[in-house]
Every structure is written in C-alpha cells, then in structure tokens.
Amino acid sequence: MLSVIEHIIQPMLWAIGTYAVLRLLIRLGRRIGLISGLSILGQFLALSSAGLIGLWSDQQLEHWPLLTKILQTTVTVSIIAVVLHIGDQLLVRRLAADGRPNAIPRLMRDIARGFVLLMTLLICIGHFFKVQIGTVLLSSTVFTAVVGLALQDLLKNVIAGIALQMERPFMPGDWIFIDVQTGYGRVLEMSWRAIRVKPRDGQVVVIPNTIIAQQQIINMSATGLPVAMRVAVTVDCVHPPMMVRELLKEAVLSSRGVVAQPEPFVFVRNYTAFSTTYEVKCWISNYDDFPQLQGDALSRIWYVFQRQGIHFASNEMVLTRPEQASRQRRLDYTPEQIFDRLRRIKLLDGLHEQELRFLSEHVEIRLFERGEILAHQGRHEHILYAITRGKVRVEVAHDDQPAIVVSHLGAGDVFGERGMLMDEPRSASVIAEEDTRTIVIERHDLAPLYAKNPSLAERLGVMVAERQQATHNYLEQQRSVNQNPTPSPAARSITERIRDVLLDLSK
Structure with missing residues (x-):
C-alpha cells in the first residue's frame, strides 16, 4: 500500500514543484519585461514540463512512449520559442537605445522566429518519433494543397507584408493617407497580416497588407523634411494685394511651428466683385500637430489683419470712409x-x-x-x-x-x-x-x-x-x-x- 502511494505522491510532487518553479520564472520575466504576451505558451510549457518530469521521476518514460515523445517535442519547441522571444525583446531594446527602433521590422523578426520554430519542430519529430521528414513532406502533397487553398488569403497578406517590409514605403510613426473617408493616419504597427493605423479622430483602423500593397500611398513623414501647409483667406477687394501678401507672410512666419526655410509663398487665387482670395503655402516641421498649427496660423492672421485694418470679405459691398476706418481700428x-x-x-x-x-x-x-x-x-x-x-x-x-x-x-x-x-x-x-x-x-x-x-x-x-x-x-x-x-x-x-x-x- 505504501509503495502504491509513493508511486502516486512522488511524481505529483515533482510535477507540482516543476510547474511552480517555471510559473515563478515566467512571472519574474514578465515583471522585468523580457516575457510579455506569452501567457498561453508559458502555461503550456509549465504543464508539459511538469508532466515530463513527473514521468521521469517515477521512471515511467518507457511505459508511456507516445506520451513521452509528445511531451519531449512540446517542451523542446516551447523552450526554443521562449528563448527566441527573450532574444527578440533584448534586440528591440538595443535598437531603441541606439536610436534605431525600426531598423529590423517586426514582420521580418516574426518570420525568422517562425522559420526557426518550424525547423525545430521538424527536427524534434525526426529525432523523437524516428520519422523521415522528407518522406512525410513528399507524401503529403494533397494535404499541402488543401491547406494552401484554405490559407491563400492569409498567404497573400504575408507575402504582401514581406514586400512592404523590404521596400519600406512607410514605417511605424509615419503619417500616411488611408482613404478619402478616413483621411490621414499614423502607422502604429506593421504585422504579418495587416497594418494598424490611428487617424486623428482616435480610432484604430486595421488594413490588410494586400489592400495596402495595391493602392497609392501618400507618406507625409518619409523624407524628414518640412511639410507644406496651405491656408486660404478671403478679404475685401479694396485692400492692395501687395500689402495683404506681405501681412500674410509676416503672420504665418510668426505662427508656431512654421519654419523660415523654405520661405512661405503667398499668391492670389481668385477675384470677385467684392473679395479677393489669397492662399498661403508655408512649411511646418512637425506634421503630428498639423490641425493645431493650421488653426494657430489662421488665428495669427486674424490678429495681424485686425491691427492693420484689413477686413475679411462679406457678401455685400461696403463703402468705408477714411474717418470710419479710423474708428474701426479702435x-x-x-x-x-x-x-x-x-x-x-x-x-x-x-x-x-x-x-x-x-x-x-x-x-x-x-x-x-x-x-x-x-x-x-x-x-x-x-x-x-x-x-x-x-x-x-x-x-x-x-x-x-x-x-x-x-x-x-x-x-x-x-x-x-x-x-x-x-x-x-x-x-x-x-x-x-x-x-x-x-x-x-x-x-x-x-x-x-x-x-x-x-x-x-x-x-x-x-x-x-x-x-x-x-x-x-x-x-x-x-x-x-x-x-x-x-x-x-x-x-x-x-x-x-x-x-x-x-x-x-x-x-
């Protein structure tokens, strides 16, 4: 009776101890930021290792050959996956410390890890199950064809994602044009299936890689140079264009975020019987604050026009005497x-x-x-x-x-x-x-x-x-x-x- 209890209790204690130690190590890794997003894999590794150690402690490995081979394969692949994840986290930290956070795109890192894990799985199957991998792969042509047809959309996105990563038309943090309805958005992440973009309204848009690869992309952050900003104002036609153009140039140059070079350009866009429309083309160094900078420029134009007695156009023709203009300036x-x-x-x-x-x-x-x-x-x-x-x-x-x-x-x-x-x-x-x-x-x-x-x-x-x-x-x-x-x-x-x-x- 005691022998039977010992054969039950001892493997359980070994399994529980192994599970507890591995869970403690995984929790410690999460706390220092090396293991994150691996809750399912960590649980799987701990359970598989606990089962394998339990069988080993009771010398039951030979009595359960199939289960032993499955656990050995699972534990090996899980350990390699955790090691690759930790190495990826350390690499990301090093690149960020060097000021190159996007030097190696995430998609390329994921593909490299997936390839290593696949090779590890094939080697484990060949080693533990004594199976010729080449024979298995050649004999599963029909199965491969079925899987390929079922995953053709996924494979298209992966291939398109690889092409985008190699060409790099944009990077995380860049502002790109999405479509007419959504407008411009900031790239948050590029994965193997899609990219995540955050428009100015705050929502997150997930766009498959195949759609991105087939449409025109406008990148506002690619060159790192100042980006053009246009503002248009319509004033009373009685004001001389040369004076208005100089005031507009002065106003935008004194506005927040507008750079002096390239020099702002002001031109007359349209005339009517009562008004003149001017357009100002200036350059800003930070596209992140484009709406705020555009609003600041328009606000600064108002203040400059107010001090100089420049009136915005109305729908009616207004005749103003000099003494009336003087009173309006007060x-x-x-x-x-x-x-x-x-x-x-x-x-x-x-x-x-x-x-x-x-x-x-x-x-x-x-x-x-x-x-x-x-x-x-x-x-x-x-x-x-x-x-x-x-x-x-x-x-x-x-x-x-x-x-x-x-x-x-x-x-x-x-x-x-x-x-x-x-x-x-x-x-x-x-x-x-x-x-x-x-x-x-x-x-x-x-x-x-x-x-x-x-x-x-x-x-x-x-x-x-x-x-x-x-x-x-x-x-x-x-x-x-x-x-x-x-x-x-x-x-x-x-x-x-x-x-x-x-x-x-x-x-």
Whole structure:
C-alpha cells in the first residue's frame, strides 16, 4: 500500500514543484519585461514540463512512449520559442537605445522566429518519433494543397507584408493617407497580416497588407523634411494685394511651428466683385500637430489683419470712409472709453483733460495674441504702446547669447518711449505672454500737445531715464560683472533730445 502511494505522491510532487518553479520564472520575466504576451505558451510549457518530469521521476518514460515523445517535442519547441522571444525583446531594446527602433521590422523578426520554430519542430519529430521528414513532406502533397487553398488569403497578406517590409514605403510613426473617408493616419504597427493605423479622430483602423500593397500611398513623414501647409483667406477687394501678401507672410512666419526655410509663398487665387482670395503655402516641421498649427496660423492672421485694418470679405459691398476706418481700428471703442483708459497711463498724468481727449480721437487699439512679438530689438519704430489688458515680457539679447528676460509689464505700463521720442532703435524685444490689448500712440500725435505744453518733454525725459537705469541695473546684476556700472544718461540730456524731436515735428 505504501509503495502504491509513493508511486502516486512522488511524481505529483515533482510535477507540482516543476510547474511552480517555471510559473515563478515566467512571472519574474514578465515583471522585468523580457516575457510579455506569452501567457498561453508559458502555461503550456509549465504543464508539459511538469508532466515530463513527473514521468521521469517515477521512471515511467518507457511505459508511456507516445506520451513521452509528445511531451519531449512540446517542451523542446516551447523552450526554443521562449528563448527566441527573450532574444527578440533584448534586440528591440538595443535598437531603441541606439536610436534605431525600426531598423529590423517586426514582420521580418516574426518570420525568422517562425522559420526557426518550424525547423525545430521538424527536427524534434525526426529525432523523437524516428520519422523521415522528407518522406512525410513528399507524401503529403494533397494535404499541402488543401491547406494552401484554405490559407491563400492569409498567404497573400504575408507575402504582401514581406514586400512592404523590404521596400519600406512607410514605417511605424509615419503619417500616411488611408482613404478619402478616413483621411490621414499614423502607422502604429506593421504585422504579418495587416497594418494598424490611428487617424486623428482616435480610432484604430486595421488594413490588410494586400489592400495596402495595391493602392497609392501618400507618406507625409518619409523624407524628414518640412511639410507644406496651405491656408486660404478671403478679404475685401479694396485692400492692395501687395500689402495683404506681405501681412500674410509676416503672420504665418510668426505662427508656431512654421519654419523660415523654405520661405512661405503667398499668391492670389481668385477675384470677385467684392473679395479677393489669397492662399498661403508655408512649411511646418512637425506634421503630428498639423490641425493645431493650421488653426494657430489662421488665428495669427486674424490678429495681424485686425491691427492693420484689413477686413475679411462679406457678401455685400461696403463703402468705408477714411474717418470710419479710423474708428474701426479702435475696435468699436467710444472716444469716452479710450479717454478713460488714457487717464490711467502714468506717463500722461500731466496732460489736461482737453489734451487727453485730443489723443483719444487719434490713437488706435491693437490686439496681440499670446506669443506674438510687439516690438523687435534693433528695429526703428516710432510707436508708444500702453497696455490696457494682458501681460508681456521684455527680453534683451547681446551678441550670440540667449535673450535675458529683464522685466514683465502689465495693464497700465508703457513701452516704446525711446523709439518714439528719441528716434532710437528698440533696445529690447517685447513678447505677449497672454492675449494683450494696447493703446498705440504714434509720434505725430504728440506734436500738437508739445506745442501747447512744453513741459511734456521734461516729464517724458524723467520717465525714460528711470526706465533705462532700471534695465541697466538688472543686466549688470545678471552678468555678475565686478565692475562699476556705466552711468546712464542724465534725465536732462534725454529731455533735450526729446524736446528736439518734438520740436522738429511741430514745425
């Protein structure tokens, strides 16, 4: 009785121990990422190995020859499959670390593994079952023909997949054109049967390799060079084409993602009795964000047109007088509203009410989008900006060094006084950090006020000197130079220069 129990318990313990050890090793391999997606194969390997070890421990291999041969073949093929899978994972990691994740396509790796497994299976059958493989293959012609006919569609996809992998018209990560209904999609994976593509709507489309091999493929990512982006706008026909084309070019160049080379090209596409349609062809470096970049370009065009008084076309012909155009550039603000905002500007504290009302009839309101440059360092611009809403940063660049942010300005602050009053180039660049609304005062708007109030030059001179000294001190602090700072020009000398400029204008 004890002998019978021993013959039952001992093989079971060996089988259970083998199964537990193999399952533990497989789980460890999954945790470190070397064995993934092999749940069925891992279970099969553990069970087959447990059965084989159980028979071996009880010396029952000779008593169960057919079962032993089947288990030996199964275990051998399973071990080779796991080893090939681990080697494939290590190869993928090495290629990814070298920056070549798609150097060996998955389909080619799968075919290589399948060939090795097939050869292993044939060798095991010949070795364990003592069968002549050549004879078996030659005698199974009819069976092979039946299987071939049943799997002809699958074989077509495999052959088409091999051709695609060898030619490589696209790779995972590329954007390709699928069809008119789906549009463009990003290639996620190329397998032995099909490719998986993800359109911009978020769904995943599985396309058999035979269909891909037979249709025209448009690859937007093949060359690695910038990709063309087109936007079209229709404006009122009263605006000169040359001016509109220059504004469109300026707008798209300042938009996010648009590269300077190749240079954007703007052309007139169509005329009607009331409108002119322009098309802008520019280039972007990242096709992944194509819809967002196209929307940003159109948004930037709106802001530029709004500031320059360019009107989009309507279905009716509208005749606009010059004084009406001037009022439209104030965004439909009433003079009283502009006057109220001018009173909040510190620079204009000394002006009388009549002088402020005079300015409110001549100034403009301009909008700037986040990221737009309001003023460029080094340019000659005779405009003073007063911020009524929003926030900007002031940057100064020296030589080839990165630009330094010297200050931030918000509602109530002004900039551009040196260029307007002293005829100097911009000493810094000003960039909008959020959507910003400004009051624009041009140099010739101040000439009549100076003729009536000469003390305006003194007030402006003091403010310019204070702003210049503050910027100078900040830059000296950033450079950490152990030298005495160079003194800024005195307020009196600045005042004299401002007085000369305003005096020339008032003549």
